[in-house]
Amino acid sequence: MQIHPLITDSAQLAAFCARLAQSNFVAVDTEFMRENTFYPELCLVQLADENEAAAIDPKAPGLDMAPMLDLLCNNEDVLKVFHAGGQDIEIFFNLTGKTPHPLFDTQIAAMALGQGEQVGYSNLVDLWLGIHLDKGARFTDWSRRPLDKRQIDYAIGDVTHLATIFPMMLEKLVKTGRGVWLNDEMERLANPDNYRNDPEQAWKRIKIQSRKADVLGRVVAMGAWREREAQRKNIPRGRIMKDETIADIASHPPRVQADLPKVRGLSPAWKDNEIGARLMEAIEASEPLSRDLMPDRSSNGPGPGKDGALVADLLKLLLKIRSREINVAARLITRSDELERLAAGDREGLELLNGWRFEQFGRDALDLVEGRLAFAVVNGKLKMTRTEEAPPCETVPEPQP
Numbered sequence: 001m002q003i004h005p006l007i008t009d010s011a012q013l014a015a016f017c018a019r020l021a022q023s024n025f026v027a028v029d030t031e032f033m034r035e036n037t038f039y040p041e042l043c044l045v046q047l048a049d050e051n052e053a054a055a056i057d058p059k060a061p062g063l064d065m066a067p068m069l070d071l072l073c074n075n076e077d078v079l080k081v082f083h084a085g086g087q088d089i090e091i092f093f094n095l096t097g098k099t100p101h102p103l104f105d106t107q108i109a110a111m112a113l114g115q116g117e118q119v120g121y122s123n124l125v126d127l128w129l130g131i132h133l134d135k136g137a138r139f140t141d142w143s144r145r146p147l148d149k150r151q152i153d154y155a156i157g158d159v160t161h162l163a164t165i166f167p168m169m170l171e172k173l174v175k176t177g178r179g180v181w182l183n184d185e186m187e188r189l190a191n192p193d194n195y196r197n198d199p200e201q202a203w204k205r206i207k208i209q210s211r212k213a214d215v216l217g218r219v220v221a222m223g224a225w226r227e228r229e230a231q232r233k234n235i236p237r238g239r240i241m242k243d244e245t246i247a248d249i250a251s252h253p254p255r256v257q258a259d260l261p262k263v264r265g266l267s268p269a270w271k272d273n274e275i276g277a278r279l280m281e282a283i284e285a286s287e288p289l290s291r292d293l294m295p296d297r298s299s300n301g302p303g304p305g306k307d308g309a310l311v312a313d314l315l316k317l318l319l320k321i322r323s324r325e326i327n328v329a330a331r332l333i334t335r336s337d338e339l340e341r342l343a344a345g346d347r348e349g350l351e352l353l354n355g356w357r358f359e360q361f362g363r364d365a366l367d368l369v370e371g372r373l374a375f376a377v378v379n380g381k382l383k384m385t386r387t388e389e390a391p392p393c394e395t396v397p398e399p400q401p
Contacts, residue, residue, distance in 0.1 A: 001160055002052040006152055008060035016047070016054055017067040023049035025079040027162035028072065028100065030088045031142040031155055038230045038237070042091050043142035048159035050167070055155050059145065065095075073098040081166045083107050083121045083158075086189065093195040101190045106162065108185050109169050112178045114327030121158065128165045133157065178328075181356045185332070199227035204295075208247040211295075213288035218250040221286035225279060240275075241265070253283055311343035312336075314375070315365055321382065322361050333361050342369060 007013050020026050031044035045056040045068065058065060072080055073096045080100040082088055084107040093099050110119045115127060122133045140151055173179040188194075203216075203223030210216065223246065230237045245265040254260055257280045260270035270276040316339055323330040334352040342350060342365060352362040364384065367373035376385040 001048070001050070001163070003156060003160070004052065004054035006147065007054050007056045008063060010062065010064040013056055013063065013065070014067040016052075016056075017071045019052070020047060020049055021071055021075055021078060023051075023078060025049065025081050025104070025163075025166060026071070027053075027081045027159040027166065028085070028088060029082070029155070029158040029162070030091055032087070032091060033141070033143050034236075036235065038234045039094055040087065040091050041143060042095075044147070044155055046155050046159040048156070048163040050163055053156050053160045053163065055152050057147070059143075069096050072100045076102065079104055081106065081162055083124065083162055084118070086194075089189065090195045093192060097192075099190045099192050099195065103186055103190050104166065104170075104182075105186065105189055106165060106169060108189070108332070109173060109182060111329035111332040112181050113169070113172060113176070114329065117329045117331045121162075124165065125161045128168060129161060131161065133161075181332075184355070197227065197231065199224040199231075202227040206243045206246055208250065210251060213290075213294070214286075215250050216289035216294070217286045218253060218283055219246060220289060221282045222246045222250060222279070225282035229275065229278070241279075249283070254280075256280075308340070308343045311369060312340045314368060315339040315343055317375070318365060318368055318384070319361065321384070322364065326360055328360070333357055339365070342366070 004012075004016065007016060027046075027048045029046045030042060031046075032040040032042050034040040042058050045058060047054060047056065047068070056065075056068060057063065069092065071078065072092055080103045082100075082103060082105050085103065085105050089099050089103070106124060107119060110116055110124060116123070119127070122135060125131050125133055134154065140154075142151075170179070173182070200220075203220040206219055206223055208215070208219055222241075226237055226240045226246065229240045233240075242265055245263060248265075249263055254263065257276050258271045260266050260276050260279070261268045263270075270279075316336065319330050319333060319339065323333060334357060338350050338352050342352070347353065350362075351357055352365060354362070364373055367386075372387055374385055374387055376383050
């Protein structure tokens with residue numbers, strides 16, 4: 001594979017992307033910094049196909065990145081290959097308002113091949129290529145210039161190995177018939193809605209036990225206030241205010257701005273500064289959360305009850321057994337919250353009751369809940385056994401005339 005020098009020139013980048021546009025796929029990775037900013041600061045982009053690879057310096061003066069962004073976000077003929085690509089995709093969404101598409105994520109594919117729930121890139125390379133990566137440059141400051149050769153070599157390695165692994169992984173997926181299992185997962189990863197920072201939805205990330213409408217209304221208002229402040233100043237949310245502080249203020253709102261320093265985590269400056277004034281405006285303008293927006297009790301509440309919790313535990317055991325039998329990561333099949341909903345009697349909108357998930361696990365999970373499947377110990381090993389028929393449902397006698 002040809003490795004190009006660091007690309008800092010617009011003409012070089014345009015020519016490189018034009019060649020990659022003729023490929024079936026392009027491996028993509030980025031290096032970024034986000035410790036001190038709200039939006040990730042893009043510091044380096046690495047691209048490769050089967051024949052060539054290069055790192056692109058987005059900080060190079062006057063560099064026109066349009067050909068690269070067009071290749072990644074507008075070209076539907078080239079598959080974009082990432083590993084654990086969520087944060088990389090977020091960066092391109094912030095730059096263009098679009099996500100790379102179509103895409104393939106090797107971390108998700110590894111789950112379908114039974115190679116771990118969240119296999120890291122270095123482990124993936126070791127597993128498929130037998131290469132032990134040097135992690136020395138992993139925590140480098142990518143924003144500093146100039147970048148040295150060791151940094152650039154480390155960064156390019158992330159896509160050269162990926163470009164080698166992807167065809168091997170794809171071949172195995174085709175042979176096992178599991179490639180189609182990943183279509184929904186890849187489309188979900190590419191969904192632009194995942195990367196939009198809507199201040200009005202920011203409250204959903206804040207954990208609070210209260211279900212009082214007025215308290216949650218203040219959480220909504222303060223979540224949106226903090227999101228706008230952080231975006232405007234381009235600093236992390238936590239630098240504005242911690243989640244715990246928002247929850248505390250929502251439950252015990254100050255009457256006047258001068259009371260803000262009494263809140264744990266806020267300095268005396270909040271009693272008369274501008275950000276404190278804007279916070280008080282948000283609190284005072286808040287309205288009780290409407291009933292239709294009230295969070296599901298299952299996400300914060302005590303759970304489905306003792307019997308439901310026991311059934312959920314049985315479903316988790318079944319999931320563990322089945323994922324081991326078919327050699328697929330349990331996380332790819334379903335999540336704990338879906339199992340709890342199934343145990344509680346919910347049947348609507350559950351992914352495990354559709355498509356390949358139903359065939360591989362959902363049918364048995366449903367049969368277990370409805371009494372057509374049971375656990376048994378045979379020769380010291382846990383097995384699943386079919387019952388003759390489902391137990392009769394309890395019925396209410398009809399009233400006698």
